Amino acid sequence: KMDELNIRFKEMRKSLGKSQKEIGDAIGLSNSGISNIESGLRSVTERHIKLLEAAFNINEHWFRTGEGSMIKEPSNAVDTLHELIRTFDIEQLELMKECLDMIIKEKESDKGSILNFQRTVTRPVYDLPASAGTGQFLDGYSYTNMEFPESVVPLNSTFGVRIAGDSMEPEYFDQDIVFVRQQPVLTDGDIGIFVLNGEGYLKQFEIMDDGYSLISLNNKYPDMRITEGCDFRIVGKVLGKWSGK
Numbered sequence: 639k640m641d642e643l644n645i646r647f648k649e650m651r652k653s654l655g656k657s658q659k660e661i662g663d664a665i666g667l668s669n670s671g672i673s674n675i676e677s678g679l680r681s682v683t684e685r686h687i688k689l690l691e692a693a694f695n696i697n698e699h700w701f702r703t704g705e706g707s708m709i710k711e712p713s714n715a716v717d718t719l720h721e722l723i724r725t726f727d728i729e730q731l732e733l734m735k736e737c738l739d740m741i742i743k744e745k746e747s748d749k750g751s752i753l754n755f756q757r758t759v760t761r762p763v764y765d766l767p768a769s770a771g772t773g774q775f776l777d778g779y780s781y782t783n784m785e786f787p788e789s790v791v792p793l794n795s796t797f798g799v800r801i802a803g804d805s806m807e808p809e810y811f812d813q814d815i816v817f818v819r820q821q822p823v824l825t826d827g828d829i830g831i832f833v834l835n836g837e838g839y840l841k842q843f844e845i846m847d848d849g850y851s852l853i854s855l856n857n858k859y860p861d862m863r864i865t866e867g868c869d870f871r872i873v874g875k876v877l878g879k880w881s882g883k
Contacts, residue, residue: 640678664693792877
């Protein structure tokens with residue numbers, strides 16, 4: 639007796655109005671391969687079922703059991719949304735609510751496409767070099783709160799720094815803003831913000847056998863050795879940059 643899957647395979651092809659070649663092209667079999675399935679000489683594999691589901695929207699449950707509709711029913715939108723919502727935590731749902739409120743306002747005011755909607759985040763942005771040699775860099779003044787597209791700001795950054803000069807080209811350019819996570823230690827090779835003898839710097843941190851160096855990516859600039867008598871502080875680690883303005 640021919641396997642039920644083989645019988646349903648032939649029934650499916652005829653119901654779809656497809657030739658053996660069309661079905662074969664979709665699941666990677668020759669005409670004779672399809673013919674062998676339909677005559678029971680070849681088994682229907684797991685892979686065949688998945689490919690038929692993808693290519694022709696075939697209901698896998700029907701294919702395996704003969705129950706229900708041959709073609710997958712369009713899913714109920716409310717059920718789908720409910721399943722989706724269950725995967726979110728409270729913080730994500732709060733963000734969704736904010737987004738939906740803004741989209742609704744945009745719709746109500748009919749100002750145009752809502753596709754241009756983009757979330758922004760705010761970070762305090764400081765300037766380099768630091769406070770004219772006073773060593774007071776990042777101590778709570780001389781910054782501007784700026785808004786950025788959410789997509790460009792690393793989530794766990796705490797502030798931005800607008801850099802000056804070309805010592806970190808070609809990676810960081812004059813007037814770029816780098817996003818920094820405030821932290822007192824760095825690992826070898828990290829890009830960071832530092833205060834050395836009262837001046838602020840964007841450099842690469844290098845740990846040496848006898849101390850530390852601050853490295854410029856632009857080889858026109860010499861390395862800065864941190865010696866025992868230096869007033870040196872690690873401000874934080876650079877997580878990303880913004881060259882938008």
